[in-house]
Amino acid sequence: MRFLVVAVAALLLAPGATAAGRPVQADLEAEIVCLTCKTTLDQSNAPIAIRMKSYIRDRIAAGDSAAEIKAQLVDQFGPGVLAEPPRSGFDLLAWALPLGALAFGVLLVGALAWTWSRRGDDEPEVSDAVLDPDLERRLDDELDRFEA
Amino acid sequence: MIGNVRAVGQVLAVAAVVGLLVLLGWKLVFGDGSGASGKLARGDSPVAPNFTLPRIDAKGGDLTFASLRGRPVVVNFWASWCIPCKDEAPALQKTYETYRSQGLVVLGVDAKDFRQDGKRFIRRYGITYPVVADGRGSTLGKWGVAGFPETFFVDRQGHLVGSVIQGGVDLGRNRERYAEGIRLALASSK
Numbered sequence: 392m393r394f395l396v397v398a399v400a401a402l403l404l405a406p407g408a409t410a411a412g413r414p415v416q417a418d419l420e421a422e423i424v425c426l427t428c429k430t431t432l433d434q435s436n437a438p439i440a441i442r443m444k445s446y447i448r449d450r451i452a453a454g455d456s457a458a459e460i461k462a463q464l465v466d467q468f469g470p471g472v473l474a475e476p477p478r479s480g481f482d483l484l485a486w487a488l489p490l491g492a493l494a495f496g497v498l499l500v501g502a503l504a505w506t507w508s509r510r511g512d513d514e515p516e517v518s519d520a521v522l523d524p525d526l527e528r529r530l531d532d533e534l535d536r537f538e539a
Numbered sequence: 540m541i542g543n544v545r546a547v548g549q550v551l552a553v554a555a556v557v558g559l560l561v562l563l564g565w566k567l568v569f570g571d572g573s574g575a576s577g578k579l580a581r582g583d584s585p586v587a588p589n590f591t592l593p594r595i596d597a598k599g600g601d602l603t604f605a606s607l608r609g610r611p612v613v614v615n616f617w618a619s620w621c622i623p624c625k626d627e628a629p630a631l632q633k634t635y636e637t638y639r640s641q642g643l644v645v646l647g648v649d650a651k652d653f654r655q656d657g658k659r660f661i662r663r664y665g666i667t668y669p670v671v672a673d674g675r676g677s678t679l680g681k682w683g684v685a686g687f688p689e690t691f692f693v694d695r696q697g698h699l700v701g702s703v704i705q706g707g708v709d710l711g712r713n714r715e716r717y718a719e720g721i722r723l724a725l726a727s728s729k
Contacts, residue, residue, distance in 0.1 A: 426651040426676065427651060438620040438621070438622075439618070439620050439651060439652070441620075442620050442653065442656070446653065467653060467654065467674045468651070468674045468675055468676075469674070469675035469677075471675070
């Protein structure tokens with residue numbers, strides 16, 4: 392369990408980098424958006440995407456970290472170049488709103504389920520009333536025929 | 540109780556639909572559609588959207604578009620990775636050299652491009668007119684730029700004139716429109 396927590400934390404804190412801290416080209420290409428086609432670089436062969444891949448390759452070779460390469464691209468093209476919006480400032484809304492909507496949905500479903508279960512409690516229970524003698528005789532006949 | 544919950548749900552659903560319709564109406568009525576180029580195509584002569592961007596030509600510093608008011612301007616949106624932009628570069632430079640004495644300015648907007656690539660492009664094609672960098676592409680929506688290259692003509696009052704040229708300028712299919720745009724920009728009085 393502890394290993395899992397550490398692994399998840401490492402993934403969250405250092406996206407686009409190996410455990411040794413060296414950026415991985417493929418990871419960065421999945422985290423950067425092509426400026427003209429709006430898909431991630433790994434899904435695009437547009438001229439600007441090819442140029443951006445080349446830039447990333449050059450910066451990795453020059454020894455830059457994933458965070459530094461991303462910062463350089465944001466400086467050139469703005470935060471929209473990141474596939475994931477930053478987890479700070481106004482962009483935090485992009486993360487908070489879906490979670491908030493999910494929490495609202497869960498609460499709504501819970502409230503509805505509670506309401507419906509309460510309605511079930513209010514309904515009169517099935518009584519042990521004696522069946523009509525004619526109906527009971529027919530039922531017995533049917534059961535006898537079924538068992539025969 | 541269940542009736543109340545259902546009523547609240549229905550009200551919320553209707554409110555959501557009405558809200559989306561209001562947003563759609565707002566966008567249709569007040570949205571800028573395809574930007575300045577859309578208004579120009581509809582027969583208007585809108586004021587060219589202003590911007591302040593860093594220059595990547597030899598002069599450096601920032602350039603505010605409004606500071607060119609009083610001069611006819613040919614605004615060319617381009618990027619170094621765009622093939623037709625390379626083909627048209629000599630024609631734009633020639634235009635600048637030909638009409639500079641009449642006050643005309645050619646202004647390049649290098650958008651969605653690495654600044655270093657833009658500077659290399661300027662050196663390679665011997666561009667001497669002012670060029671600004673718009674890496675984020677923040678001007679494209681306001682101007683209604685749909686692709687690269689795209690060229691606009693602005694008169695001395697700062698209004699768009701002529702028609703937008705999509706694709707390389709001064710080619711067979713648009714040579715007349717290009718000349719007409721320059722003529723209209725120059726013809727405007729101070």
